[in-house]
Amino acid sequence: MKERYKKDLSKYEGLRYWNKKTLTEYIREWADKYGDRTAVIADDDELTYSEVDSLSDERAFGLSKLGLKKGDTAAIQLPNSAEYVITLFALYKLGVKPVLVLPAHREAELASIMETAAPKAYIIPVKYMGYEYLPLARKLKSAHSCLEYIIVDGDITDGDDSVIQIKDVTAESGELPELDPYDTLHYLLSGGSTGVPKLIARTHSDYMYLCKLCCDRCELTSDDVYLVALPCEHNFPTGDPGFLGVMDVGGTAVFCGHISPDEVLDMITEYEVTVTALVPTMVSMCIDMLEIDDDFDISSLRILQVGGSVFDDSAAERAINAFSDTVIMQVFGTSEGLIITTLLSDSRETIKKYQGKALPDQFIGEECEATEIRIVDSEDNDVADGEYGEVLCKGPYIIDEYYGLGDADLSSFTADGFYRTGDKAMRTPDGYYKFVGRIKEQINRAGEKIMPAELEEHLCMYERVQDAAVIGVPDPEMGNKIYAFIVSEDNNEVTMEEVFDHLTKKGVARYKFPDRCITLDALPLTAVGKKDGKKLLEIAGNEDRTNAD
Numbered sequence: 002m003k004e005r006y007k008k009d010l011s012k013y014e015g016l017r018y019w020n021k022k023t024l025t026e027y028i029r030e031w032a033d034k035y036g037d038r039t040a041v042i043a044d045d046d047e048l049t050y051s052e053v054d055s056l057s058d059e060r061a062f063g064l065s066k067l068g069l070k071k072g073d074t075a076a077i078q079l080p081n082s083a084e085y086v087i088t089l090f091a092l093y094k095l096g097v098k099p100v101l102v103l104p105a106h107r108e109a110e111l112a113s114i115m116e117t118a119a120p121k122a123y124i125i126p127v128k129y130m131g132y133e134y135l136p137l138a139r140k141l142k143s144a145h146s147c148l149e150y151i152i153v154d155g156d157i158t159d160g161d162d163s164v165i166q167i168k169d170v171t172a173e174s175g176e177l178p179e180l181d182p183y184d185t186l187h188y189l190l191s192g193g194s195t196g197v198p199k200l201i202a203r204t205h206s207d208y209m210y211l212c213k214l215c216c217d218r219c220e221l222t223s224d225d226v227y228l229v230a231l232p233c234e235h236n237f238p239t240g241d242p243g244f245l246g247v248m249d250v251g252g253t254a255v256f257c258g259h260i261s262p263d264e265v266l267d268m269i270t271e272y273e274v275t276v277t278a279l280v281p282t283m284v285s286m287c288i289d290m291l292e293i294d295d296d297f298d299i300s301s302l303r304i305l306q307v308g309g310s311v312f313d314d315s316a317a318e319r320a321i322n323a324f325s326d327t328v329i330m331q332v333f334g335t336s337e338g339l340i341i342t343t344l345l346s347d348s349r350e351t352i353k354k355y356q357g358k359a360l361p362d363q364f365i366g367e368e369c370e371a372t373e374i375r376i377v378d379s380e381d382n383d384v385a386d387g388e389y390g391e392v393l394c395k396g397p398y399i400i401d402e403y404y405g406l407g408d409a410d411l412s413s414f415t416a417d418g419f420y421r422t423g424d425k426a427m428r429t430p431d432g433y434y435k436f437v438g439r440i441k442e443q444i445n446r447a448g449e450k451i452m453p454a455e456l457e458e459h460l461c462m463y464e465r466v467q468d469a470a471v472i473g474v475p476d477p478e479m480g481n482k483i484y485a486f487i488v489s490e491d492n493n494e495v496t497m498e499e500v501f502d503h504l505t506k507k508g509v510a511r512y513k514f515p516d517r518c519i520t521l522d523a524l525p526l527t528a529v530g531k532k533d534g535k536k537l538l539e540i541a542g543n544e545d546r547t548n549a550d
């Protein structure tokens with residue numbers, strides 16, 4: 002049998018910014034270079050670079066005393082906070098690989114992470130956005146023997162000694178292991194097709210390589226103040242350039258604890274934020290807010306990065322006009338690696354129409370491989386400039402496999418190692434990309450990704466559901482709304498309330514819940530017996546029209 006393609010990281014060693022350096026070394030260097038400068042601001046906490054370094058050392062020693070060691074995995078699901086940075090950096094330094102779990106993930110997603118990543122520790126807040134995480138953690142611990150420690154940020158009142166408080170996980174001294182920069186830094190999560198979030202292993206070297214390219218694109222300096230205005234476990238605010246990027250240049254990372262348009266605008270005003278990253282839906286909500294409230298001062302904002310889902314021309318134009326002193330930077334990004342952005346020097350017309358250009362690799366050595374991006378038709382033949390096709394990519398910061406799936410992920414890669422993004426785009430002769438949606442089935446609702454098959458599977462587990470089909474219906478605010486079509490066991494309607502109740506019991510993340518449920522006698526099928534997406538879209542349109550009348 003032919004061996005599957007595997008990246009040879011030594012082939013990137015002739016690239017500028019490709020450093021054989023671990024995050025521990027970066028964090029130390031930042032502390033040496035920027036010592037007393039403010040690194041992190043979050044709620045009531047303000048930490049200098051030296052403090053971030055020493056506090057994360059102490060947390061690493063504490064974690065080590067507890068029993069965590071190099072090679073272990075830990076799931077971290079903390080909200081945007083200073084504790085997140087300290088704990089994340091502690092895990093990095095200890096060589097314990099963090100799985101970056103989104104605050105919205107619930108039992109369904111966590112159970113599959115337990116299976117694939119086998120984390121030894123689960124690090125959570127007591128409560129965030131009204132949700133209590135401890136009951137979930139206890140349930141996971143009793144079902145998954147890998148999970149030894151539940152570590153919480155916040156006060157526990159019920160005297161449960163199987164739960165450890167994060168503030169107690171600290172020690173003054175200890176030892177840190179030698180780490181390999183080509184080893185996994187962290188696991189990012191990608192929406193899976195059957196309820197299994199796929200794990201994306203990124204190495205120290207590749208993650209910081211891309212982060213530095215993004216810093217260049219944003220011309221970040223130590224004067225910059227970056228606002229983390231998306232959940233911090235997302236790739237976008239972490240490394241594109243994100244808080245790691247702004248720390249690499251000696252600037253300040255501000256963490257927005259409760260993400261809402263007024264909070265985001267408040268923090269931009271208060272901390273004179275210069276760069277932030279939002280999804281299109283949030284941009285539009287911020288503009289609505291700015292239109293009714295003139296208390297905000299956003300004049301410090303140099304760059305507003307917008308990405309995560311399609312930012313259509315009219316939404317982009319509205320943003321360009323509303324943020325008139327700010328450069329809008331469109332960003333097409335994937336946790337799997339590929340990043341494309343517009344340039345600071347691009348015209349308004351270009352920013353409106355395109356997601357931008359690839360990040361250029363710079364060569365300082367010979368025998369070096371660079372990033373390759375192809376746009377192909379359904380037979381994997383390259384299409385001409387200006388024609389649409391699927392984007393494939395390969396290179397220093399792009400993964401060549403999903404973690405822990407064996408060969409079950411082969412359909413996501415070509416035999417010669419290109420990652421199939423599943424995204425549809427075209428490239429202009431001068432290298433600008435325009436993305437128009439998905440080729441692979443996936444719903445993008447306000448930047449969150451939902452695989453129809455996963456939700457269908459959950460719906461079919463409800464006793465009153467005989468069959469279900471889920472589609473994304475285009476929506477000007479959300480990008481897509483989730484419509485669920487249900488055939489019931491008894492021919493009576495299955496209500497939204499029942500569906501919500503069922504999905505809540507199953508522990509499905511709230512962002513995957515349908516916006517509409519429509520009960521049908523039977524699902525429309527194509528000639529080959531597949532669920533007919535086009536027909537379902539038509540039914541959705543008819544239903545919406547009937548409801549509007």
Ligand code: AMP
Nearest residue numbers: 308309310311312332333334335336436
């Ligand atoms: P994630 O790995 O969760 O960051 O999601 C990556 C996916 O988000 C991509 O494969 C695209 O489907 C989608 N995406 C990200 N940025 C954009 C964008 N600017 N325009 C359209 N789709 C986007």
